[in-house]
Amino acid sequence: MSLPDSVIETSRPVRIENFSNHYRIMSADSDFRFSEEFEELKHVGRDQPCTFADLPCNRPKNRFTNILPYDHSRFKLQPVDDEEGSDYINANYVPGYNSPREFIVTQGPLHSTRDDFWRMVWESNSRAIIMLTRCVEKGREKCDHYWPYDTMPVYYGDISVQILNESRYPDWNVCEFMVCRGEQQRVVRHFHFTTWPDFGVPNPPHTLVRFVRAFRERVPPDQRPIVVHCSAGVGRSGTFICLDRILQQILVSDYVDIFGIVFAMRKERVWMVQTEQQYICIHQCLLAVLEGKDLSSST
Numbered sequence: 522m523s524l525p526d527s528v529i530e531t532s533r534p535v536r537i538e539n540f541s542n543h544y545r546i547m548s549a550d551s552d553f554r555f556s557e558e559f560e561e562l563k564h565v566g567r568d569q570p571c572t573f574a575d576l577p578c579n580r581p582k583n584r585f586t587n588i589l590p591y592d593h594s595r596f597k598l599q600p601v602d603d604e605e606g607s608d609y610i611n612a613n614y615v616p617g618y619n620s621p622r623e624f625i626v627t628q629g630p631l632h633s634t635r636d637d638f639w640r641m642v643w644e645s646n647s648r649a650i651i652m653l654t655r656c657v658e659k660g661r662e663k664c665d666h667y668w669p670y671d672t673m674p675v676y677y678g679d680i681s682v683q684i685l686n687e688s689r690y691p692d693w694n695v696c697e698f699m700v701c702r703g704e705q706q707r708v709v710r711h712f713h714f715t716t717w718p719d720f721g722v723p724n725p726p727h728t729l730v731r732f733v734r735a736f737r738e739r740v741p742p743d744q745r746p747i748v749v750h751c752s753a754g755v756g757r758s759g760t761f762i763c764l765d766r767i768l769q770q771i772l773v774s775d776y777v778d779i780f781g782i783v784f785a786m787r788k789e790r791v792w793m794v795q796t797e798q799q800y801i802c803i804h805q806c807l808l809a810v811l812e813g814k815d816l817s818s819s820t
């Protein structure tokens with residue numbers, strides 16, 4: 522039987538100066554205490570309704586039938602005339618270090634929802650997209666290729682996207698898009714991590730630290746919301762956001778609360794940080810940073 526969120530604790534802060542010892546205790550006996558702690562998060566948020574996601578007109582817009590956005594935190598597109606479901610996209614606002622709605626977390630667009638995805642980017646005034654999956658992994662489609670293959674502009678609904686430039690690195694690519702709607706035009710940056718296996722962790726884990734730093738070198742804390750997606754928009758997306766938060770928090774605080782961050786994210790979107798391995802990876806990334814490994818992005 523799951524306890525209501527009000528009964529279980531919602532945070533477990535750890536003093537940064539004790540973090541190395543904390544990791545040693547949690548990982549002992551084959552990660553026994555990490556397993557216990559991650560299990561405490563299992564039911565967080567799960568009592569919240571997803572009625573709009575479940576409407577017959579919206580069901581085809583969900584990549585996975587069991588990954589649905591909670592009504593209370595879902596991103597609403599501007600409705601189109603009286604078209605039922607035209608405000609729906611599988612996406613939720615998720616808190617970050619800088620704002621309670623710093624991120625919009627979404628599934629990898631389907632071919633049939635990629636126009637909605639660009640509408641969300643435009644209508645939210647987002648200037649950065651974080652992509653944490655490849656389009657195809659092990660022969661399975663994980664995400665539509667929702668941006669142009671070359672420098673010719675492509676229309677997605679009434680929004681045009683054109684690649685301005687692209688920088689390629691061993692584990693990620695950074696693109697700048699010119700995005701236009703009517704007479705307005707904006708530059709949107711696309712940060713694509715290309716070596717993170719689904720349900721797994723980056724290898725080595727601290728590659729993710731370098732990616733977060735490469736992102737933050739180009740996107741300041743006041744530029745929000747930031748669109749983040751993987752394939753389902755829960756495991757890898759939640760892991761990325763949690764690491765982004767703690768890398769900012771440790772600059773100004775004596776404590777870090779990974780449990781509390783994941784708890785708060787799961788109140789807004791299901792399964793954020795999906796696997797125990799991802800939960801442990803966040804701790805390993807922080808350990809690497811605190812041990813002073815040179816983790817600059819160098820990009």
Ligand SMILES: CCc1ccc(NS(=O)(=O)O)cc1
Binds near residue numbers: 585719751757
């Ligand atoms: C079962 C649905 C599902 C598929 C893929 C993922 N992984 S991901 O959220 O990291 O893309 C999570 C859940």
